[in-house]
Amino acid sequence: MEITYYGHACFVVKIGETNLLFDPFITPNELAKHIKVDEISCDYVLISHGHEDHLSDAEQILKRTNATVIANYEIATWYAAKGIKNYHPMNFGGQWSFDFGTVKLVKAEHSSVLPDGTYGGNPGGFIVKTKSGNFYYAGDTALHTDMRLIGEFEKLRFAVLPIGDNFTMGIEDAIRATDFIECGKIIGVHFDTFPYIKIDKEDAIKRFAAKGKELILLNIGETKMITI
Numbered sequence: 325m326e327i328t329y330y331g332h333a334c335f336v337v338k339i340g341e342t343n344l345l346f347d348p349f350i351t352p353n354e355l356a357k358h359i360k361v362d363e364i365s366c367d368y369v370l371i372s373h374g375h376e377d378h379l380s381d382a383e384q385i386l387k388r389t390n391a392t393v394i395a396n397y398e399i400a401t402w403y404a405a406k407g408i409k410n411y412h413p414m415n416f417g418g419q420w421s422f423d424f425g426t427v428k429l430v431k432a433e434h435s436s437v438l439p440d441g442t443y444g445g446n447p448g449g450f451i452v453k454t455k456s457g458n459f460y461y462a463g464d465t466a467l468h469t470d471m472r473l474i475g476e477f478e479k480l481r482f483a484v485l486p487i488g489d490n491f492t493m494g495i496e497d498a499i500r501a502t503d504f505i506e507c508g509k510i511i512g513v514h515f516d517t518f519p520y521i522k523i524d525k526e527d528a529i530k531r532f533a534a535k536g537k538e539l540i541l542l543n544i545g546e547t548k549m550i551t552i
Contacts, residue, residue, distance in 0.1 A: 325456045325481065326549045329542035331356035332377060333464070333486065333513040336366060339454050342424040345369045346450075346461055346484075347378035348385055353517055356544050361385065368422070371395040372463030373436035374402075374444025377517070383408070394427060398445030402438055416448065425454030430474065432465035434492070457481030457550075460505060464514060467497035467504075475506035482550050483507045486514035487528060487539075488521030495528050499535050508537040509550070515541075 328336045333347045334356075345366035350356045361381050369391050371379050379399075383406060386393055392410040393403050400413035412420065419428035428451040436444035449463040451474065460474060460483040474480070483505055486492035492514050493501060502508055510532065515523045525541050532539035542548055 325454070325459075326547055327511060327542070328547040329511075329513075329544060330359055330364070331544040332517045333372075334378075335484065335511070335513065335542075336364065337452070337459070339424045339456055342367050344424070344452070345385065345391070347372055347463075348381040349377045349379065350381050352377075352380050355517060359545055362388065365389070366391045368424075369393045370427070370450055370461070371399055372432065372449060372461065373434060373447035374399055374438040374442075375436065375464070376439045378464070380439075386410075394422075394450075396429065396445040396448060398443055399438070402442055402444075416446065419451075425452060427452055430460075431468065431470050432463040433468045434464040434466070451478055453478075459483060459550075460507070462486060462493075462501070464492045467493050467501050469504070471501055471504035475504050478505075480505060480507040482509040482511060484511045484513055487512040488515035488517075488523060490520040492521075495523070495531055499532060499537065502532075502535075502537050510537060510539050512539050512541050 326338045331353045332349050337344045343366045394412045397413040400411045414429040429448045432447040432449045434447040436447040438444045450461045485498045487498045529539050
């Protein structure tokens with residue numbers, strides 16, 4: 325299983341020959357200006373919530389690739405109204421089996437509204453279960469105790485957590501989250517894009533390591549194989 329980071333909270337996880345693209349926000353991101361959106365290949369686009377910094381490139385990518393969008397009911401049907409034919413609506417606690425594995429939509433503590441002001445439903449995260457291993461993408465979230473249920477019931481190969489603070493968890497709460505979800509290998513996202521979420525990356529890595537956890541901070545455009 326490999327992950328490619330495209331900046332902010334956007335990344336692709338490759339499972340076999342299937343590419344899962346999460347929260348595509350690339351074109352408006354000055355830090356990702358070297359990324360060519362039209363060259364990104366994906367079979368599914370998973371969107372955690374309706375804020376523009378998580379879906380600005382989604383419509384263009386969905387129409388070019390004919391990928392299936394997986395999101396909460398409100399977001400999935402919003403894209404259907406835009407002419408997207410391949411969409412799969414979900415809601416909290418529900419799961420569905422796809423050709424690459426199973427996706428479960430879980431709670432996030434945040435807010436959600438679509439760029440045109442349409443109600444974006446409840447923000448969420450995803451637990452993805454595959455033959456290659458399971459992982460959790462928290463979406464934009466505060467630390468919350470429901471994460472303990474993930475640790476109780478799921479065995480995760482890695483997790484993708486926001487760490488930029490101000491709008492989401494910061495470093496301290498993300499470290500606490502690793503205990504809740506019982507996963508010590510973390511891909512950090514949602515940092516450095518805006519002045520409000522600038523972090524000291526070396527310090528963040530050291531703070532995770534001091535608790536016996538591994539924080540992986542990828543460069544934009546970097547691909548990394550995730551091993552257990």
